[in-house]
Amino acid sequence: MNFCDALNKLPGKEENGLFGKNFLRTWDMSDEDIKAVASGACALKALRDGNVSPKIFDSGIAVSMFSKKDSGMEIAFASGCDLLGLTIIGMDRKLGNSNIKENTAMASYMADTIGVCESDFVEKSSRYMKRIADSVEDAQKNGVITQKPCVINLGSDEDTPVQTIADLQHMAGVFGGIENLKGKKIAVTWAYSPNGTRSLAYPQGLISLVTRFGMDVVLASPEGMDLMPDTYERAEKNAELSGGKFTRTDSMEEAVSGVDIVVPVNWAPFSFLEKRTELSDANLGTYIDLLEHELREKNNEFINWEITEEMMEKTKDGKALLMHDLPADITDINCIRGEMTAQVYNANLQNLFKEAGMRPYVIAAMTILAKSEDPKAAFETIAERATKRYF
Numbered sequence: 527m528n529f530c531d532a533l534n535k536l537p538g539k540e541e542n543g544l545f546g547k548n549f550l551r552t553w554d555m556s557d558e559d560i561k562a563v564a565s566g567a568c569a570l571k572a573l574r575d576g577n578v579s580p581k582i583f584d585s586g587i588a589v590s591m592f593s594k595k596d597s598g599m600e601i602a603f604a605s606g607c608d609l610l611g612l613t614i615i616g617m618d619r620k621l622g623n624s625n626i627k628e629n630t631a632m633a634s635y636m637a638d639t640i641g642v643c644e645s646d647f648v649e650k651s652s653r654y655m656k657r658i659a660d661s662v663e664d665a666q667k668n669g670v671i672t673q674k675p676c677v678i679n680l681g682s683d684e685d686t687p688v689q690t691i692a693d694l695q696h697m698a699g700v701f702g703g704i705e706n707l708k709g710k711k712i713a714v715t716w717a718y719s720p721n722g723t724r725s726l727a728y729p730q731g732l733i734s735l736v737t738r739f740g741m742d743v744v745l746a747s748p749e750g751m752d753l754m755p756d757t758y759e760r761a762e763k764n765a766e767l768s769g770g771k772f773t774r775t776d777s778m779e780e781a782v783s784g785v786d787i788v789v790p791v792n793w794a795p796f797s798f799l800e801k802r803t804e805l806s807d808a809n810l811g812t813y814i815d816l817l818e819h820e821l822r823e824k825n826n827e828f829i830n831w832e833i834t835e836e837m838m839e840k841t842k843d844g845k846a847l848l849m850h851d852l853p854a855d856i857t858d859i860n861c862i863r864g865e866m867t868a869q870v871y872n873a874n875l876q877n878l879f880k881e882a883g884m885r886p887y888v889i890a891a892m893t894i895l896a897k898s899e900d901p902k903a904a905f906e907t908i909a910e911r912a913t914k915r916y917f
Contacts, residue, residue, distance in 0.1 A: 566891030581611035606889030676896035708740030719792035746781035
């Protein structure tokens with residue numbers, strides 16, 4: 527999508543439903559909001575590709591809060607915010623329950639966006655993110671800050687909207703637009719990982735989002751590797767409303783047969799994450815280690831859940847688009863056995879990088895839509911100004 531096409535799809539002053547809003551879960555956003563973020567990301571990419579600087583902030587900061595290391599998303603957040611002219615401040619720790627309001631207020635004084643990544647514990651992670659968003663609202667309401675930063679979920683226990691909207695736009699780019707995704711078949715399948723304790727956010731967020739746009743979604747997982755129960759209900763309802771499909775299977779081979787897109791990703795079962803949260807609340811760290819060991823042993827029963835060249839040949843014309851939220855566990859590259867073989871990874875490397883490369887633009891688009899009352903006018907001003915990024 528070129529800049530003019532993306533610009534025409536952006537909301538004007540009376541249409542922007544994201545002004546002053548946060549980005550915590552895609553299912554709290556309308557379809558038009560999702561499309562606006564995707565179009566904004568495309569417009570920003572077109573500007574940068576054309577050597578036009580899209581900086582709209584003359585000053586201000588972007589604060590990132592990561593409870594644990596996530597290099598890919600940290601770089602994406604820093605890149606997206608720098609693109610707009612913000613100074614990046616990183617906090618490499620989780621805020622304590624006793625001082626969330628205080629620390630959030632301090633971070634918000636000159637901030638225009640706050641990115642939060644916290645995905646370790648089910649329900650607790652989402653509540654933590656909501657408390658930060660509520661603390662920002664409270665600070666503005668009480669006159670502590672005059673301009674409210676938007677809060678962006680960079681990964682929680684429930685959803686990862688930056689990644690899933692980036693994926694939606696990546697697929698749209700491959701298939702010629704979001705409207706052309708209707709009827710396309712996508713397999714989101716559990717895959718083996720030696721780690722085995724990953725968040726549910728990516729598979730949950732992805733199937734919750736793409737079923738809204740008429741896609742035929744097949745979710746594959748071994749017995750016991752369940753997502754949060756309401757995820758299935760949401761996906762089924764979305765598919766019914768959009769004219770898409772949502773089915774489940776316990777066979778990876780069945781799932782990938784004839785599909786247009788394959789997404790192999792490991793996740794820990796909801797029951798495990800629920801139990802780990804209970805043990806954390808009881809300060810029983812030793813038992814958490816034991817629980818994680820037991821899960822890895824369970825994972826080993828499904829070591830053959832791996833995307834191989836033979837599996838890819840079963841997809842539509844043997845040429846399905848491979849996607850992953852990266853980093854992936856790749857057999858013979860970073861582990862003995864993983865989610866996909868080295869051959870599959872290397873054959874799809876450039877597409878995987880392009881998929882990940884949309885994340886900074888999505889973050890930047892979210893920030894503009896939340897901070898600019900009239901985003902279309904903002905983008906028009908950027909284009910008219912035509913400041914070169916480099917000479």
